[in-house]
Amino acid sequence: MTDPIVCITNVKKIYGKKEVVKNISLSINQGEIFALLGHNGAGKSTLIKMLTGLIQKSSGQISINGIDVAPFQKNAKQQFSYLPEIMALYPHLTAKETLHFFAELQNIPEKNEDEVLEIVGLSDYKNQKVGDFSKGMTQRIGFAIALLPKSPLLILDEPTSGLDPFWAIQFKKVIKHLNEEGTTIVFASHILSEVEDLADRVGIMSDGELVALGNIQDLKRNAKDEVKIKVSFKGIQDVAELTNKLSYPIEVQKDSYILSCTYDEKLEALKALQSFENIKDIEIKEVTLEDIYHEILTKRYAMNA
Numbered sequence: 001m002t003d004p005i006v007c008i009t010n011v012k013k014i015y016g017k018k019e020v021v022k023n024i025s026l027s028i029n030q031g032e033i034f035a036l037l038g039h040n041g042a043g044k045s046t047l048i049k050m051l052t053g054l055i056q057k058s059s060g061q062i063s064i065n066g067i068d069v070a071p072f073q074k075n076a077k078q079q080f081s082y083l084p085e086i087m088a089l090y091p092h093l094t095a096k097e098t099l100h101f102f103a104e105l106q107n108i109p110e111k112n113e114d115e116v117l118e119i120v121g122l123s124d125y126k127n128q129k130v131g132d133f134s135k136g137m138t139q140r141i142g143f144a145i146a147l148l149p150k151s152p153l154l155i156l157d158e159p160t161s162g163l164d165p166f167w168a169i170q171f172k173k174v175i176k177h178l179n180e181e182g183t184t185i186v187f188a189s190h191i192l193s194e195v196e197d198l199a200d201r202v203g204i205m206s207d208g209e210l211v212a213l214g215n216i217q218d219l220k221r222n223a224k225d226e227v228k229i230k231v232s233f234k235g236i237q238d239v240a241e242l243t244n245k246l247s248y249p250i251e252v253q254k255d256s257y258i259l260s261c262t263y264d265e266k267l268e269a270l271k272a273l274q275s276f277e278n279i280k281d282i283e284i285k286e287v288t289l290e291d292i293y294h295e296i297l298t299k300r301y302a303m304n305a
């Protein structure tokens with residue numbers, strides 16, 4: 001078991017009379033990729049802004065590497081690098097000047113500037129003013145700024161928003177690569193396939209609360225009907241024979257049957273199917289993060305209705 005790099009304990013944020021983050025506690029381990037999911041206004045960015053010390057929490061504790069995080073705490077700021085949801089840049093500076101500005105602020109060697117420009121594919125645009133950049137290019141320069149210090153903890157708020165598919169894939173590759181080299185990643189996202197691809201663990205927020213937390217595989221194991229096996233047969237298959245030999249719920253479709261089982265029953269179900277010599281095709285669909293997200297939030301809305 002690795003030590004947590006981030007500890008969030010009973011954290012709240014209240015704006016006026018509205019509690020937008022409600023008593024959240026969670027730890028993020030060294031070396032993991034942790035994703036925060038949730039609908040618009042769920043409180044993800046607010047939690048991330050408190051984690052980065054950009055805004056003051058109303059109560060609770062946050063520490064990174066054992067150092068308390070709060071606005072204007074230089075020690076805490078040195079522990080991580082942050083890509084905000086919206087980048088505020090000086091529009092009259094070029095890409096190279098922008099990076100140099102941020103590098104100088106943090107005493108970062110100049111060689112890192114060219115390296116990160118290369119990573120985000122902006123080397124050919126280094127002399128262009130960032131004010132003239134497209135949305136995606138602005139996001140890429142923001143990512144380059146976050147990569148400059150080579151921090152052991154990267155906090156990214158919707159890192160691929162505004163990117164075209166090519167650059168979204170490139171960003172994911174960079175994130176995976178950095179993680180393989182030991183960087184801990186915390187990111188918020190709306191893109192469930194991206195989260196499923198990248199994250200070891202997810203936290204799902206709804207109306208300021210953390211309504212689910214866990215390893216994606218465990219969340220899948222807890223979901224109902226984790227695995228659906230679609231089977232089609234050559235010729236006509238007797239339904240009674242099928243239900244006799246298979247002890248799983250079976251749904252009859254036009255030219256196929258859908259078996260529902262748990263993740264742990266999958267192999268057993270496939271073995272049982274082997275006894276049918278007239279199988280034409282088998283398709284397996286495992287529950288996705290999207291299914292889990294939908295199930296959790298639907299249950300929650302039904303509870304609050």
Ligand SMILES: Nc1ncnc2c1ncn2[C@@H]1O[C@H](COP(=O)(O)OP(=O)(O)OP(=O)(O)O)[C@@H](O)[C@H]1O
Nearest residue numbers: 015020038039040041042043044045046047085190
């Ligand atoms: N400065 C502020 N003053 C008042 N309310 C705020 C402020 N910042 C955020 N909120 C409110 O807090 C709630 C959570 O907002 P937040 O931006 O954290 O959500 P989010 O999950 O990041 O949403 P999105 O996915 O749309 O970015 C929203 O109801 C928002 O209106």
